[in-house]
Amino acid sequence: MPLTRDFVKSHGLGNDYIVMAAPPGEWTPERIRLLCDRNYGIGSDGILVLTRDSEPFGLRIFNPDGSEAEKSGNGLRIFAKFLYEYGYAKTRIFQVRTLGGMVTAEVFPDSGGRVDRVRVDMGRVTFDPAEVGIRDRQSPFVEELLELAPDIRVKGTAVSVGNPHFVFFRDAIDEGLMKEWGPRIENHPDFPRRINTQMVRVTGPSEIEIRIWERGAGWTLASGSSSCAAASVAVHLGKVTSPVRVLMPGGELTIEVGSDREIRMEGPVSEVMSGDLSPDLRKQLA
Numbered sequence: 001m002p003l004t005r006d007f008v009k010s011h012g013l014g015n016d017y018i019v020m021a022a023p024p025g026e027w028t029p030e031r032i033r034l035l036c037d038r039n040y041g042i043g044s045d046g047i048l049v050l051t052r053d054s055e056p057f058g059l060r061i062f063n064p065d066g067s068e069a070e071k072s073g074n075g076l077r078i079f080a081k082f083l084y085e086y087g088y089a090k091t092r093i094f095q096v097r098t099l100g101g102m103v104t105a106e107v108f109p110d111s112g113g114r115v116d117r118v119r120v121d122m123g124r125v126t127f128d129p130a131e132v133g134i135r136d137r138q139s140p141f142v143e144e145l146l147e148l149a150p151d152i153r154v155k156g157t158a159v160s161v162g163n164p165h166f167v168f169f170r171d172a173i174d175e176g177l178m179k180e181w182g183p184r185i186e187n188h189p190d191f192p193r194r195i196n197t198q199m200v201r202v203t204g205p206s207e208i209e210i211r212i213w214e215r216g217a218g219w220t221l222a223s224g225s226s227s228c229a230a231a232s233v234a235v236h237l238g239k240v241t242s243p244v245r246v247l248m249p250g251g252e253l254t255i256e257v258g259s260d261r262e263i264r265m266e267g268p269v270s271e272v273m274s275g276d277l278s279p280d281l282r283k284q285l286a
Contacts (some may be wrong), residue, residue, distance in 0.1 A: 003086050009044060013221060015074040048079050050088070081115040104121040122161055122162065125232040127140035154181060236257075
């Protein structure tokens with residue numbers, strides 16, 4: 001049956017989202033930040049909002065800093081589970097429209113109708129600088145140096161999988177360095193719309209390990225779109241072959257990168273809770 005509570009909270013590999021079908025008023029940055037706040041609100045890495053309850057389903061995605069995202073891989077898996085389990089989607093395969101384009105989701109329910117795994121066709125990766133959102137750039141940014149400070153430069157590749165990403169490779173993962181460089185890359189003047197960032201280590205012929213700095217969210221345990229971007233670049237550069245196993249602190253995803261650069265993501269998803277906003281929180285939101 002359709003959602004009768006104010007919200008559902010779920011996670012994909014520790015990357016958690018609030019799902020809502022009826023917003024508590026206008027979606028202002030202040031309201032979004034309050035709901036996502038882990039001390040004063042519900043707490044999450046973002047909010048997923050159902051904007052159309054029939055296929056193709058409509059989805060808006062908000063970051064915890066109040067900004068809006070084009071696409072989220074973990075968010076889409078969470079949203080697909082929500083649509084199926086709460087009766088909006090009547091079949092196992094259906095389409096969802098995002099700001100980053102149309103995607104097709106396939107859910108895998110158990111005998112009790114609960115979904116613990118979702119596959120999403122994420123669309124096609126592109127190196128087009130206009131799609132990535134690179135300032136004053138006509139040619140793809142592939143394995144070039146980006147200056148972060150007068151004495152700091154990082155070689156990487158900028159791509160879009162419906163949202164923008166900067167991918168760079170290292171021989172060893174350095175989380176401290178990633179937390180230092182992530183916000184610098186996110187807010188680099190060459191990326192006026194800001195950008196997500198992945199540090200990547202190749203760990204096998206079809207396996208990579210990544211660390212993630214998400215635009216508007218910061219350090220996260222896992223990210224579906226980041227996994228798609230990192231795997232796509234690794235395949236494009238000949239560092240791995242598809243399908244790619246992507247390892248993150250929150251767990252792992254499988255990413256297929258087609259010869260036409262179409263991307264398919266598959267991985268787990270789990271609901272945490274459902275609930276209602278208290279009168280006190282509603283008063284703050286007002």
